[in-house]
């Protein structure tokens with residue numbers, strides 16, 4: 001078995017288990033009275049961002065980079081989070097997570113030296129945001145500050161990937177400069193969040209809106225939505241993700257950075273679920289085969305989990321904005337159902353692909 005597959009065989013199930021734990025913890029935080037210690041419920045954010053996404057993004061980068069040590073990033077993300085959830089003392093887990101993000105930054109740095117392209121730089125800035133978030137969290141800074149930096153990790157990683165693919169659409173020379181300027185404004189907002197969280201939220205919101213406008217204008221999804229099958233499904237996932245990024249930008253500008261509560265929930269999850277999970281749903285049928293060699297043949301039922309994600313998030317955010325915690329609670333539960341359905345539909349498609357192979 002190739003080394004790559006062995007890593008994936010261990011790390012992908014670990015990442016999925018951490019995703020399920022994080023969803024459970026998030027639901028307990030929302031008021032579902034299910035068994036879970038308060039300590040674990042409070043770890044929802046780091047478990048989903050570092051444990052699940054840190055592992056998956058790290059794996060994707062390690063496979064592309066083709067150096068064994070690069071697997072230190074996903075392995076560190078998974079092991080660090082497992083240590084964090086199983087140990088009462090957070091120190092060792094946090095230390096491993098900081099180490100994992102340093103490895104990811106190194107991978108981006110060397111990848112940039114190999115191919116000095118703007119998209120690699122933007123993704124590298126995403127990796128640096130993950131490192132900063134982990135350091136801030138380990139240093140005991142409030143979790144809402146680390147949350148904005150975690151957001152930076154995911155937004156810049158995904159935006160960088162879209163910048164890379166947008167090269168297929170004809171665009172002016174200045175458009176890339178605009179994109180880089182937006183990334184700079186976004187990073188400035190994250191730095192400002194260390195001193196003035198409220199205004200920093202507004203600036204981050206403005207940068208997110210700028211990114212959305214840019215992506216609406218230049219992303220190939222605008223063209224590929226007219227195609228059929230998987231290509232169209234991917235475009236639908238991308239474009240709907242951009243709608244949620246617009247919502248997040250508007251909420252951040254309207255309310256500024258808010259450190260807890262319903263508006264905080266809406267601002268964060270418009271990005272984390274609306275934008276990030278739309279991207280995951282859209283890309284899974286191509287990323288999973290690239291990582292694992294397993295085919296994920298497209299099927300029309302993929303639209304069901306995508307639609308459930310959006311409807312449930314709309315319910316949750318309506319509950320947040322109208323201060324109706326019960327509505328938000330049900331929206332959150334349906335968010336988790338959409339994620340479970342996605343996992344189920346993906347596993348079903350893999351099985352179907354094997355049978356027809």
Ligand code: HEM
Nearest residue numbers: 023026027029030045048143147260261265272332335336
């Ligand atoms: C089933 C889906 C989810 C549920 C039920 C959920 C629930 C929650 C709740 C209730 C909070 C606290 C908000 C407040 O203070 O009122 C929260 C915070 C947070 N969530 Fe989620 N969430 C979910 C998915 C996600 C995803 C997919 C991500 C990341 C990709 C994420 C990242 C975060 C972060 C970083 C925080 C801030 C950390 C904190 O305040 O402890 N969540 N979530």
